[in-house]
Each structure stands twice: as C-alpha cells, then as structure tokens.
Amino acid sequence: MSKTTSTPMNAAAATTNAADMPWLARQASRLLHQPGHALLLQGPSGLGQFGLALYLARAWLCESRPPDAPAAAPCGHCAGCHAIAVRTHPDLLVLMPEAHQLELGWTVDSGDAADGEAKSTTKRKPSRDIRVDAMRQMITFSQRTDSRGRGKVVLVYPAENMNAVTANALLKTLEEPPGGTRFLLVSDAADRLLPTIRSRCHTWAMQWPDAREAADWLHRHGVAEAQAATLLQIVGGRPLDALALAHSGMNVQDWLNLPQALAQGHAGLLAPLPPAQAVRVLQKLCHDLHSLLAGGAPRYFPPQSLTAWQPATDAPLASTAWAALGQWAQQLAQTARTAEHPLAPELMLASLVEQARNALHWGRRR
Ligand SMILES: [Zn+2]
Structure with a gap:
C-alpha cells in the first residue's frame, strides 16, 4: 500500500462520473433546480462531491436544450458537454490546487488559465493552495459575459484550500454576485471556510450511498466482490476512497x-x-x-x-x-x-x- 490518500490516475476518471454513481444522480436531480447563485457541497471526502459538482456544471451549461428551458441531465454529446469533457469550455472555470489537478488528472485549466502556472508544476512541488492568480482570473471571468449563451460556472475545489487572500477575494464576489455566474464550492472540511462565505451559499450535505450501491459500484470498477465490503469497512464506507485503496495495491x-x-x-x-x-x-x-x-x-x-x-x-x-x-x-x-x-x-x-x-x-x- 504505497498511496492510500491520493487518487491514482486510473481511478480518477471513475471518480468524476456522477451518472455512474446512483447516490450522486439522486442528489443531482434535486440540486439542478436549486435557486440562488452559490451552492456549497459539503461532506466527508470519498463520497464524490467533485463529480457531483462537475455534473451540475455540465447540466447547467449543456446546449441540447433552449437557453431558457429548465436545466436537465447533461446530454453528453452537444458542443458544450464536449468542451467540458476536453476541459476547454470558456464558461466553466475550475479553481483547484495543482496537487489536486494532478490527482484527478485535471491538468488543463479551463478558460484562459495561466499556462505558466500549469507548466511550472514539473519544476517544483505542486501547490496544495488555490493560488491568488487563480482568484484574480476568477474575478475577470465573472465580470465578462458568457461565450456560449448558458451562463457561467465557477467551481472551487477543495474550497477549504483557499488562503485568507483568496477567500476574501471570493467573498467579495459572492457579496456582489455578477449576473449570470453560478458558484459551486466543494468542501471536505467546510468548518474551515469563512463563516461569511458559508452564509452566502446554499449548503448541501452530501448523502451517503447505501452499502449495496457502494459495493456494486466498486465491483463495476474491477474490485472483486469479496474484497469490496472489507475495503469499504477500512475507509469507513466512502466508496471513492475504497477504490483508491484498491488501486493502491494494498x-x-x-x-x-x-x-x-x-x-x-x-x-x-x-x-x-x-x-x-x-x-x-x-x-x-x-x-x-x-x-x-x-x-x-x-x-x-x-x-x-x-x-x-x-x-x-x-x-x-x-x-x-x-x-x-x-x-x-x-x-x-x-x-x-x-x-x-x-x-x-x-x-x-x-x-x-x-x-x-x-x-x-x-x-x-x-
Ligand atoms: Zn450537452
């Protein structure tokens, strides 16, 4: 067992596909029509909150429906869905520390990301903080009009990895939200967020899968049935952590x-x-x-x-x-x-x- 805390690349794709995780799909159908411009998904790690957030972003930006129609499940094949899949959607900005980008295989910043930052990851230890430059980029992003007519989405993960400067910049934007931008904050430790940020968001507590769902999902991703229950027990019932553990070779x-x-x-x-x-x-x-x-x-x-x-x-x-x-x-x-x-x-x-x-x-x- 060499790595139990990080998500190996081969598990990364599986951990962001919310449609494949019934417990996330259930939550998504309720959250799609959530009013308000800021949503905070909080709960312990390993339940799939990043995948859920990405699913919501895809649904909101999907172009298979008329611009004014209520959001529905993302179609997966329109130009908008495709642009998110290849991480080039101009109206989605993902703010994530470099270390998490590497773990999730999310190596290309969306929008006009700072290329210099991405390239420099090979020269020094990847940062675990959401960088100040990224937050500046967010401010510019939220002030311009959308490019594809479905509004814009800013996804911040893990939101607790903002330092005082970046958190205050985000707070200012949340206090005077520019029209047409939705904010999705995702956190495994929401108690570490500024209370003023939390109070600006609608908070959603992540729901747990039942044991059968979690075991079936692991099985679909190549974990032997006999091992699934033990792995889930080891990680306290969190399916994504169980999959990472299975891939760690333990x-x-x-x-x-x-x-x-x-x-x-x-x-x-x-x-x-x-x-x-x-x-x-x-x-x-x-x-x-x-x-x-x-x-x-x-x-x-x-x-x-x-x-x-x-x-x-x-x-x-x-x-x-x-x-x-x-x-x-x-x-x-x-x-x-x-x-x-x-x-x-x-x-x-x-x-x-x-x-x-x-x-x-x-x-x-x-
Ligand atoms: Zn679509």
Missing part, C-alpha cells in the same frame, strides 16, 4: 493480519507506509479496540481480524486496558503532529510498533 489480507502482526511486534503492512499514513492506520485500530472494549462493534477492521481481543468483563483488567488504550491514543495524536516531516522515519515507525504492541497486550483473550 493486500486486504495484510489489513486483516495487522492487529496480530503488531501484537507480535511486527510492522506488517505499515512498513512501506510514510509515517503519517501509518499513524492514521493505527488510529483506526485504536478506535476499534476502544469500541470493542466497550462492547461495541469495530468500524475499520472486520471482526474476524480482532477475534483475539474481547470486551472487558473483569473490572480491574478493564480499567488497565482503558488506561493503556487511552495512553496509546494520546501517543498517536502526539506523533501525528510531527509525522508529516519526521526527523528519523525508521525510528518513528519502530516506536509506533512498540507502542501498538504494548497497547495490544491488554484486552487479549487469555
């Missing part, structure tokens, strides 16, 4: 074996991971052990991978186990703060494994 069996491996002092599937990812995996395990100890169900690890651990019935043992898990959770939270740039990654991993082994000692069936 062996599901390694995930199932991880608690036992750690209990024996082995790093297991953590070994090749960057420390920050290893910490996130351990936090999931820590969460599940807490849940198990309290008599609840694990969330990320299938129950069969945790059969060696059990709810605490013996009171003194239970309080020791609670203390050990609490300490582990604190250690993980502390490590998470430095895990992005560890001074000595190997030492950090060894210490993570040792902490896990100590914590996993408690609550085991004897």
Whole structure:
C-alpha cells in the first residue's frame, strides 16, 4: 500500500462520473433546480462531491436544450458537454490546487488559465493552495459575459484550500454576485471556510450511498466482490476512497493480519507506509479496540481480524486496558503532529510498533 490518500490516475476518471454513481444522480436531480447563485457541497471526502459538482456544471451549461428551458441531465454529446469533457469550455472555470489537478488528472485549466502556472508544476512541488492568480482570473471571468449563451460556472475545489487572500477575494464576489455566474464550492472540511462565505451559499450535505450501491459500484470498477465490503469497512464506507485503496495495491489480507502482526511486534503492512499514513492506520485500530472494549462493534477492521481481543468483563483488567488504550491514543495524536516531516522515519515507525504492541497486550483473550 504505497498511496492510500491520493487518487491514482486510473481511478480518477471513475471518480468524476456522477451518472455512474446512483447516490450522486439522486442528489443531482434535486440540486439542478436549486435557486440562488452559490451552492456549497459539503461532506466527508470519498463520497464524490467533485463529480457531483462537475455534473451540475455540465447540466447547467449543456446546449441540447433552449437557453431558457429548465436545466436537465447533461446530454453528453452537444458542443458544450464536449468542451467540458476536453476541459476547454470558456464558461466553466475550475479553481483547484495543482496537487489536486494532478490527482484527478485535471491538468488543463479551463478558460484562459495561466499556462505558466500549469507548466511550472514539473519544476517544483505542486501547490496544495488555490493560488491568488487563480482568484484574480476568477474575478475577470465573472465580470465578462458568457461565450456560449448558458451562463457561467465557477467551481472551487477543495474550497477549504483557499488562503485568507483568496477567500476574501471570493467573498467579495459572492457579496456582489455578477449576473449570470453560478458558484459551486466543494468542501471536505467546510468548518474551515469563512463563516461569511458559508452564509452566502446554499449548503448541501452530501448523502451517503447505501452499502449495496457502494459495493456494486466498486465491483463495476474491477474490485472483486469479496474484497469490496472489507475495503469499504477500512475507509469507513466512502466508496471513492475504497477504490483508491484498491488501486493502491494494498493486500486486504495484510489489513486483516495487522492487529496480530503488531501484537507480535511486527510492522506488517505499515512498513512501506510514510509515517503519517501509518499513524492514521493505527488510529483506526485504536478506535476499534476502544469500541470493542466497550462492547461495541469495530468500524475499520472486520471482526474476524480482532477475534483475539474481547470486551472487558473483569473490572480491574478493564480499567488497565482503558488506561493503556487511552495512553496509546494520546501517543498517536502526539506523533501525528510531527509525522508529516519526521526527523528519523525508521525510528518513528519502530516506536509506533512498540507502542501498538504494548497497547495490544491488554484486552487479549487469555
Ligand atoms: Zn450537452
């Protein structure tokens, strides 16, 4: 498992096709006729909010209907739909950090994007911020008239990746919206947006797929049925994250074996991971052990991978186990703060494994 947080290119196309995701199609049909000029799609990552936003933009800009007719599903073959597919639609502006453009395979800016910026991505680390130049471009874009007679759309993703300068520029535009421009803000962490931006938007909380829909979608994209349920469990039910994980090459069996491996002092599937990812995996395990100890169900690890651990019935043992898990959770939270740039990654991993082994000692069936 080399990359679990980024979306591999082969999964990228699948993650933007909302028509193929029934849970997104349901939401789209309600949002197409949403009044107002600004819509904020918010919810946890991995549910497809970028695909939903792109679908709405295509529907609004589709030229298969008369300009004044109500929006409907995009036809997929008119000049407008085609221009969006090849990312040259003059009336759609997508504001996305370079790093996300690369992850989604969205390497061409729409409209008259700054070519210099796009080309320079090979020379330095791709930015994770929506750049100030992009926001300036947005202001020019929103002030001119549309080119194809269907209005204009500005799509901002992920909206929380605006810094103070870009967020204020957007806020000004939202406060005095130019006619004929719709704004689509997409966010996995809307609490990090300026409250004044949120209050200018109609907010839509992303809806989750049901388990069957999510598993069927994964299956259609090449994930074996037997693996789909486990992958979904690992990522907390988010189908796009499950697909990214499937494409990352992670062996599901390694995930199932991880608690036992750690209990024996082995790093297991953590070994090749960057420390920050290893910490996130351990936090999931820590969460599940807490849940198990309290008599609840694990969330990320299938129950069969945790059969060696059990709810605490013996009171003194239970309080020791609670203390050990609490300490582990604190250690993980502390490590998470430095895990992005560890001074000595190997030492950090060894210490993570040792902490896990100590914590996993408690609550085991004897
Ligand atoms: Zn069309």
